[in-house]
Amino acid sequence: MFPACRYSIQGVEMERFADEADVVIVGGGPAGLSAAIRLKQLANEQEKELRVCLVEKASQIGAHTLSGACLEPSALIELFPDWKERGAPLNTPVTEDLFSILTKKHRIPVPMLPGLPMNNHGNYIVRLGHFVRWLGEQAEELGVEIYPGYAAAEVLFHEDGSVKGIATNDVGIAKDGSPKDVFERGMELHAKVTLFGEGCHGHLAKQLYQRFNLRENCEPQTYAIGLKELWVIDEKKWRPGRIEHSVGWPLDRNTYGGSFLYHLNEGEPLVALGFVIGLDYTNPYLSPFREFQRWKHHPFIAKTLEGGDRIAYGARALNEGGYQSLPKVTFPGGMLIGCSPGFMNVPKIKGTHTAMKSGMLAAEAIFPKVTAEDPASETTGFHIPEYEENLKKSWIWKELYSVRNIRPSFHNYFGLYGGMLYTGVFYWIFRGKEPWTLKHAGLDSAQLKPAKECLPIEYPKPDGKLSFDLLSSVALSGTNHEGDQPPHLTLKDDSVPVARNLAIYDGPEQRFCPAGVYEYVPLETGEGMRLQINAQNCVHCKTCDIKDPSQNINWVVPEGSGGPAYNGM
Amino acid sequence: MSRVLVGVKRVIDYAVKVRVKPDHSGVVTDGVKHSMNPFCEIAVEEAVKLKEKKLFKEVVAVSCGPAQATETIRTALAMGCDRGIHVEVTGKDYESLGPLQVSKIFAALAKKEEASLVILGKQAIDDDCNQTGQMTAALLDWPQGTFASEVEIEGDKVKVVREIDGGLETIKINMPAVVTADLRLNTPRYATLPNIMKAKKKKIANMKPADLGVDIVSRLEVLRVDEPPTRLAGVKVETVDDLVAKLKESGTI
Numbered sequence: 001m002f003p004a005c006r007y008s009i010q011g012v013e014m015e016r017f018a019d020e021a022d023v024v025i026v027g028g029g030p031a032g033l034s035a036a037i038r039l040k041q042l043a044n045e046q047e048k049e050l051r052v053c054l055v056e057k058a059s060q061i062g063a064h065t066l067s068g069a070c071l072e073p074s075a076l077i078e079l080f081p082d083w084k085e086r087g088a089p090l091n092t093p094v095t096e097d098l099f100s101i102l103t104k105k106h107r108i109p110v111p112m113l114p115g116l117p118m119n120n121h122g123n124y125i126v127r128l129g130h131f132v133r134w135l136g137e138q139a140e141e142l143g144v145e146i147y148p149g150y151a152a153a154e155v156l157f158h159e160d161g162s163v164k165g166i167a168t169n170d171v172g173i174a175k176d177g178s179p180k181d182v183f184e185r186g187m188e189l190h191a192k193v194t195l196f197g198e199g200c201h202g203h204l205a206k207q208l209y210q211r212f213n214l215r216e217n218c219e220p221q222t223y224a225i226g227l228k229e230l231w232v233i234d235e236k237k238w239r240p241g242r243i244e245h246s247v248g249w250p251l252d253r254n255t256y257g258g259s260f261l262y263h264l265n266e267g268e269p270l271v272a273l274g275f276v277i278g279l280d281y282t283n284p285y286l287s288p289f290r291e292f293q294r295w296k297h298h299p300f301i302a303k304t305l306e307g308g309d310r311i312a313y314g315a316r317a318l319n320e321g322g323y324q325s326l327p328k329v330t331f332p333g334g335m336l337i338g339c340s341p342g343f344m345n346v347p348k349i350k351g352t353h354t355a356m357k358s359g360m361l362a363a364e365a366i367f368p369k370v371t372a373e374d375p376a377s378e379t380t381g382f383h384i385p386e387y388e389e390n391l392k393k394s395w396i397w398k399e400l401y402s403v404r405n406i407r408p409s410f411h412n413y414f415g416l417y418g419g420m421l422y423t424g425v426f427y428w429i430f431r432g433k434e435p436w437t438l439k440h441a442g443l444d445s446a447q448l449k450p451a452k453e454c455l456p457i458e459y460p461k462p463d464g465k466l467s468f469d470l471l472s473s474v475a476l477s478g479t480n481h482e483g484d485q486p487p488h489l490t491l492k493d494d495s496v497p498v499a500r501n502l503a504i505y506d507g508p509e510q511r512f513c514p515a516g517v518y519e520y521v522p523l524e525t526g527e528g529m530r531l532q533i534n535a536q537n538c539v540h541c542k543t544c545d546i547k548d549p550s551q552n553i554n555w556v557v558p559e560g561s562g563g564p565a566y567n568g569m
Numbered sequence: 570m571s572r573v574l575v576g577v578k579r580v581i582d583y584a585v586k587v588r589v590k591p592d593h594s595g596v597v598t599d600g601v602k603h604s605m606n607p608f609c610e611i612a613v614e615e616a617v618k619l620k621e622k623k624l625f626k627e628v629v630a631v632s633c634g635p636a637q638a639t640e641t642i643r644t645a646l647a648m649g650c651d652r653g654i655h656v657e658v659t660g661k662d663y664e665s666l667g668p669l670q671v672s673k674i675f676a677a678l679a680k681k682e683e684a685s686l687v688i689l690g691k692q693a694i695d696d697d698c699n700q701t702g703q704m705t706a707a708l709l710d711w712p713q714g715t716f717a718s719e720v721e722i723e724g725d726k727v728k729v730v731r732e733i734d735g736g737l738e739t740i741k742i743n744m745p746a747v748v749t750a751d752l753r754l755n756t757p758r759y760a761t762l763p764n765i766m767k768a769k770k771k772k773i774a775n776m777k778p779a780d781l782g783v784d785i786v787s788r789l790e791v792l793r794v795d796e797p798p799t800r801l802a803g804v805k806v807e808t809v810d811d812l813v814a815k816l817k818e819s820g821t822i
Contacts, residue, residue, distance in 0.1 A: 017763040055762075059582070059602055130600060150762045171759045180756075187762045232591070268591055311588055478602060480584030565585050565602035 016167060016185045021053040021145075022370045024165055024191035026152040026204060028056030029065060030128075030352050031338025032197035033135040034079055035359030040142035042367045050371065052144045053189055055168065057151035057540075059561040061136035062129040064540055066228055066316045066569040068260050068272060068349065069128040070094065070120055070243060074395075075356035080138070088134055092125040092265040095241030100300065102249040107300045115428055118347065120243055125262045127272070127568035128352065151560040155204055155334075156188060162381030163333025165190035166204070171559050174484050192370045193382045194334040195362055197355075200317045201542040202340045203556055212331040219324040220443045221342055222407075224257065225543045227292045227315040227514055228274035228569060229473075233308035240265030245349075246301075250294050253415035255281045256320075256407075259295055260349070261304065271304065272569075276349070278320060278410075279444040279512075279547050283454045287511035288543075289315075290459040293467035297460070305466055313476040314569050315514035317542045319344045319351070323404035324440060329358075330388045333381020337362050343396055347406045347423060354396045361390045402432030408440050448549045451506035470516045478565030479515065479539050481558050487535035488558035489517060489544065496552040497531035505549050507531075512547050515539045539564045571626035573616045574684040575650065576675055577609040579634055579641040580695045593793050595664060605641050608690025610648075611750040614757040615720060616688050617649035624722045625685070627651045631678055633671055635659045639773055646768035647760035653773035654678065658785060665787035667696070670778070672704035677781035679709060684745065686727070691716055691749040702749035712742035715749040 023039060025032045036052050043050035058064035073090065076083050083090070097120045101108040112119050140146055153169035165188060172183035196205055200223065209215045240263050247258040256278030264270045275292035296305060319325070319342035326343075329336045337358045344351030365387035369377070377383055391397060409422035426434050441447060462468045481488075491497065501507055502520055509518035515537040520529045540563045545555040581587060582602040590597055605613075616628045630645035632638040633656040642653035656674050658666050679687050687706075692699035706713035714720070714729030718737065721728040722744075731738045732751050760768075778785045806812045816822045 019763070019766065059604065062600070063602055133600065147762060147765065150765075168762050171761065182756055182758045184759055184761050476586050478582070478585040480582075565582060567600040567602070 014185065016188050018188035018190060020190045021051040022191060023050070023052045023193050023195065023366060024189045025052065025054040025195045025197060026166055027197035027199060027202070027338070027340075028054055028058070028061045028136060028146060028148060029132060029197055029199055029338060029355070030135065031340075031355040031359040032056075032195065033061075033132065033139050033359070034075070034356040035195050035197065035337055035363045036139045036144040037079060037135065037142055038360045038363035039367060040139070040144055042363065043371070044142065046371075048371045050367075053191070054139070054144055054146045055150045055152050055166070055189065056146070056148045057557055057560050058563060059149045059565070060133075061146065061148050062133035062568070063148075063565050064563055065129040065132045066226070066314045066564075066566055067128040067352065068228070068262060068274065069126050069352060070262065070350060071124050071126045071128075071131065072122075072348075072350055072353040073124060075353040075360065079356065079360060086138065089130045090124040090126055092241055092263075094120040094123050094125060094243055096239065096243065097121070098242070098244045100244070100246040100248075102246045102298055102300065104249050105299060107246075113428070116423070118245060118349070125241070125243065125264055125272070127264065127266075129566050130568040149561040151557040152204060153186060153557050155194075155207060156190070158333065158380040160379050161332065162379035162383065163194050163331070164381055165194055169557060169559060173486060175486060177486055180484070193366050193384065195359075196334060196336050196340055197338045197359065198340050200319050200339045200342070201546055203545075205336060205340045206545075208331065208334070208336070209327060212328070214327040214329070214331065214336075218327050219321060219440050221319055221321040221325045222440045223279040223317050223444055223543075223546050224276045224320050225279055225288050225315060225512065225514065225541065226274055226276045226318050227289060228272065228313070229310050230312035230569070231271050231273065231305055231308045231310050233269050233271055233304060234306070235269045237304050238269035238271075239263045247416055247420075249298060250291055251277070253417060255283075255286070256410050256416070257291075259301070261301065273301075276318070279317070279543065280441055280447045282447050282449045283457070284448050284451050284505040284508040285454055285456040285511065287457070287459065289470055289473070289511075289514050293462055294460055296466045302466055310468065310476070312567070312569060313473040314564055314566050315539055315541045315543070317546055320346050320407050321440060322346055322407060323400040324408070324437060326400070328388065329391065330383065330385050332379035332383040335362050335366075335384065335387050343400065345399055345403055347403050347427070354399065357394065357396050358391065361394060362387050365390055403427065404432060405434065405436070405438045408438035411438075411441050444546055445549050445551050448505055448508060450504050474515045474537050474539070477515070477539050479537060479563055480565070481536045481538065481562035483536060485559055487533050488556050489533050489535055489538065490554045490556055492552050492554060496550045498529055500550045501548070501552075502529060502531075509544055509548060509553070512543055514541055514543065518544070572682055572684045573619060573625045573628045574675070574679055574682060574687045575609075575612050575616045575628060575630050575645065576671075576687070576689040576701070577613060577630055577632045577641050577645050578606040578690070578693050579603050579632065579638050580606045580693055583607065583694055589794050589796050593795060595791065595794050603637070605644055606690050606693045608692060608694075608750055608752070610690075610757040611752070611754050612688045612690050613645045613648050613650060614755045615750055616686075617758075618755065619686075619720075619722065620649070629654060629682060629684070631656065631675065633658050633666060633674055633778075635663055642773055643765065643768050644760045646771045646773075647764040648758055650771075652771055655773050655775050656781070657775060657777050662785055665789070665791070666785060667787060667789060668698045668700035668704055670783065670785040670787065672701050672708055673783045674778055674781060674785075675701070675705045676708040677783055679705070679745070681781070686744060687747045689747070689749050691751050702747050706747035709745070709747070711745050711747055713747045713749070714740060714742055716751040717748050718751050718753040720748055720754065
């Protein structure tokens with residue numbers, strides 16, 4: 001299975017310091033923080049003691065958060081009815097909602113009728129990183145112990161197989177696996193229940209699915225990659241509150257994806273824009289990063305960005321599986337919350353409100369159990385199936401059920417246009433009440449066609465004004481890792497990249513990684529190539545772990561504090 | 570005579586791309602990733618090592634700045650310092666806080682805490698001033714061992730090996746003294762989670778510069794901050810004559 005250690009240490013003290021909490025939460029995103037906040041709200045209301053510890057791999061809360069984002073405030077209002085007084089950074093109500101189908105030179109506007117899933121009346125454009133930072137401040141005020149800069153690297157188990165907690169990673173290991181002078185073992189955090197809120201495609205969740213067979217009755221998760229930039233634009237072009245979405249060019253009708261461009265209203269003329277591509281794409285020559293860069297040259301987009309300055313860049317994978325891909329979310333000793341199991345409403349392109357709600361439901365199910373005199377759990381780590389039952393009764397479930405057929409409807413000969421037709425008829429008119437449930441196409445990693453069956457794509461060179469090269473983009477993410485540590489992008493079999501990925505698929509990882517981590521370079525001596533892994537560039541998007549056609553790349557968490565330094569992304 | 574004072578500064582993390590504020594009054598810091606100045610980490614490590622060798626009884630970490638400075642002090646405590654002092658400076662005062670004011674604060678604290686040794690990083694990576702250690706020593710009229718790559722206590726004296734342009738210089742100075750840490754002095758230890766948890770129980774005293782009798786009014790006014798000009802591509806020429814012609818054209822010769 002997955003080894004807990006990527007290395008072995010001779011002659012070093014292997015005992016770990018351990019501490020106990022009532023609840024441990026892995027991941028300081030909307031789901032994890034909402035769960036923590038709800039737990040403490042209940043504890044304070046009922047005057048009960050509750051130790052809640054949250055660990056987050058980013059150096060500060062919000063630094064690894066990346067999203068469009070357009071927030072539906074429903075869950076926030078439930079969590080904090082007084083969110084406005086508390087200063088939640090929801091500064092940009094949506095004022096205008098535009099949807100376009102792009103062709104190479106033109107734009108076909110599509111009316112945003114009320115009732116269509118993309119309609120955004122009542123929502124806010126937010127910088128999710130700042131919103132998450134604010135949630136972190138609220139959580140700390142309520143007494144949650146938050147530890148940013150510490151990555152949960154290992155799940156711990158009791159003798160009866162239930163989850164006991166987590167351990168943070170050992171630090172001070174050199175690239176070759178040997179201990180440096182500053183080597184120190186990670187720490188164990190034990191809890192009655194451990195919540196896993198790692199976001200899309202969490203590395204610990206991956207292990208839990210296998211161990212507890214959580215995916216036996218659902219379809220595999222399907223994903224997309226989202227790339228994003230922040231631009232300061234010419235004030236004359238700024239329309240605060242305006243939302244723009246597009247589909248079509250530069251993607252062909254059989255590649256799922258589209259763009260977003262949101263005008264923020266926080267003082268300076270800032271726009272958040274980006275491109276999302278379904279990871280079920282079939283052409284190994286496709287580069288999501290370069291599609292994003294060339295989309296910006298479309299006349300309708302370029303006119304907004306001309307004269308502006310790019311100030312940030314980042315990327316992250318997101319879930320698209322929705323209802324069909326939901327796994328079991330409770331198991332002895334733990335639960336899965338947020339984008340990790342995956343509650344994103346794909347046609348709405350919103351997952352924050354459902355992630356928050358799942359965290360809150362988890363907290364409400366846990367609280368009576370961990371504060372009860374007699375916990376009545378058959379396993380040492382608490383198994384709390386009430387969480388899953390409550391999820392199924394909640395608005396999350398209804399919402400995801402009603403949009404379940406939209407994404408899979410894309411898998412037809414007409415691709416995008418078939419999907420839009422389906423949405424128009426079945427969602428807009430019937431609200432997803434049709435009795436059938438369409439299936440997804442299967443694992444994203446299995447969708448690539450061999451390179452010889454596909455045409456390479458001619459991408460234009462970046463012009464340095466609207467479009468940019470990969471490395472200068474990665475620099476803007478602020479990503480960095482301690483250089484002298486074992487690479488956290490591990491290969492199950494070192495020979496597979498050249499033998500399979502390069503030979504059959506022309507090395508697609510060189511193209512789908514938005515951070516330039518993977519490069520096929522000639523061997524120093526003799527003929528042939530090797531895969532060079534520039535782990536320091538990694539922005540923790542998880543795309544490689546998802547899309548590798550050989551499923552040979554296994555993303556594990558690097559030393560805490562490493563990774564991007566997003567500010568309000 | 571058994572206390573070491575260590576200064577730690579909270580700076581924008583070195584891997585972050587810095588952006589100038591739209592009004593050109595400074596750089597954007599809100600929400601930007603910050604961390605302890607790398608040379609301060611080395612200073613803390615040295616101080617803690619000296620305490621572990623039982624040459625000193627107590628290490629006190631000091632930082633000047635707004636509320637977030639306590640996070641930096643907390644990291645120093647997790648690395649092994651015993652207690653912290655947060656000298657609160659906020660808003661416009663913080664924007665104009667420079668080496669002269671900080672060294673006045675450190676000098677006052679060194680006297681108040683009866684420190685035998687003050688260890689600072691040689692410079693901060695945001696302003697690159699390389700002045701605070703030297704000014705602090707001057708205000709206290711104490712000897713200074715700057716750019717230290719080796720520090721050894723010999724009785725009531727400190728032997729410092731300094732990295733200088735010509736190579737290495739070894740000096741011996743009397744304590745109390747100021748030492749500033751250079752890159753090769755040591756490799757700082759990690760602030761591990763159990764130590765961060767323990768550090769939450771260590772004390773951080775809070776005070777204002779006025780409490781130390783220090784006036785932090787700046788004698789410098791920043792007029793404008795700009796990005797460095799974009800580097801233009803060079804021009805290649807075929808012959809020496811072309812080169813001379815181009816140089817004449819640009820008015821260089």
